[in-house]
Amino acid sequence: MVCCKECIELLNDYLDGELDPKIATSLEEHFQDCPPCIAFLNTYKSTTKLCRETLKQVEIPEMVQVKLQEFLKHNIRKP
Amino acid sequence: MSAEDKETEERLVRELQAGKKEVFDEIANLYQRKIYSLSFNLTRNQMDAQDITQDVLLTIFKKIDTFQGKSAFSSWVYRITLNASYMKLRSRKKEQYVSLDDALPSFNGAGFQKEKIRDWSESTESALFVSETREVIERAVEQLPEKEKVVFLLRDVDGLSTEKVGEILDLSVPAVKSRLHRARLFLRKKLSNYFDEYYSRVEQK
Numbered sequence: 001m002v003c004c005k006e007c008i009e010l011l012n013d014y015l016d017g018e019l020d021p022k023i024a025t026s027l028e029e030h031f032q033d034c035p036p037c038i039a040f041l042n043t044y045k046s047t048t049k050l051c052r053e054t055l056k057q058v059e060i061p062e063m064v065q066v067k068l069q070e071f072l073k074h075n076i077r078k079p
Numbered sequence: 080m081s082a083e084d085k086e087t088e089e090r091l092v093r094e095l096q097a098g099k100k101e102v103f104d105e106i107a108n109l110y111q112r113k114i115y116s117l118s119f120n121l122t123r124n125q126m127d128a129q130d131i132t133q134d135v136l137l138t139i140f141k142k143i144d145t146f147q148g149k150s151a152f153s154s155w156v157y158r159i160t161l162n163a164s165y166m167k168l169r170s171r172k173k174e175q176y177v178s179l180d181d182a183l184p185s186f187n188g189a190g191f192q193k194e195k196i197r198d199w200s201e202s203t204e205s206a207l208f209v210s211e212t213r214e215v216i217e218r219a220v221e222q223l224p225e226k227e228k229v230v231f232l233l234r235d236v237d238g239l240s241t242e243k244v245g246e247i248l249d250l251s252v253p254a255v256k257s258r259l260h261r262a263r264l265f266l267r268k269k270l271s272n273y274f275d276e277y278y279s280r281v282e283q284k
């Protein structure tokens with residue numbers, strides 16, 4: 001029987017599907033009997049998703065885009 | 080990246096190396112958003128990210144001959160971006176990083192969780208939290224030590240594979256995974272603190 005500590009240490013590999021099937025099964029058995037670990041698993045997954053959605057939205061602002069174009073023109077496209 | 084994109088990229092690099100300077104625009108178009116977004120997430124400063132993007136583009140242009148194709152071109156570009164970002168960060172006042180150990184869950188002697196764990200995973204869908212969780216995340220990422228931060232940004236935000244991140248940072252796969260896990264635990268803890276506070280306020284009313 002695995003304990004919570006082991007479960008949490010292995011979460012990353014578990015979610016990547018890279019655990020030995022036997023170990024993955026024992027993790028799943030643990031989750032069935034352990035609401036705190038289920039909550040941990042769910043919020044661990046949500047953290048990754050939420051962080052990605054939040055930080056991925058960085059776009060180059062138009063002002064910066066203009067400056068970049070100018071920079072390229074002067075420093076790289078010189079005849 | 081699709082095989083086709085990879086081919087285009089390789090062709091562009093070869094042409095630039097052969098002195099065909101006009102293809103640089105295409106290379107810049109392929110990479111400038113990635114460069115800007117990574118450097119912005121590392122510095123959280125628009126001016127700095129702009130400077131870094133310019134530096135990186137110029138370095139690619141000037142040093143293209145030193146690119147030997149031992150690793151992917153994109154890995155080379157990521158490495159230049161990281162170096163430029165670190166130079167910029169080093170010129171700033173040292174920031175205070177927190178210890179990630181504080182974010183580890185606590186266990187009893189038998190290895191079972193001691194804390195009550197609130198499952199807030201459904202709450203993240205609600206528009207109610209968007210601007211506040213954004214703040215929590217931005218602040219937490221800023222507090223991450225560089226080693227963990229960069230792995231987290233490349234793997235979880237940019238969506239690169241574990242192997243690719245290892246190639247860029249010259250780290251083994253287990254090292255990438257352990258840094259990523261520590262970063263995620265820290266970010267999860269910060270988000271949990273936020274939701275715990277929010278719900279205890281609501282429940283008191």
Ligand SMILES: [Zn+2]
Nearest residue numbers: 003004034037
């Ligand atoms: Zn458990």
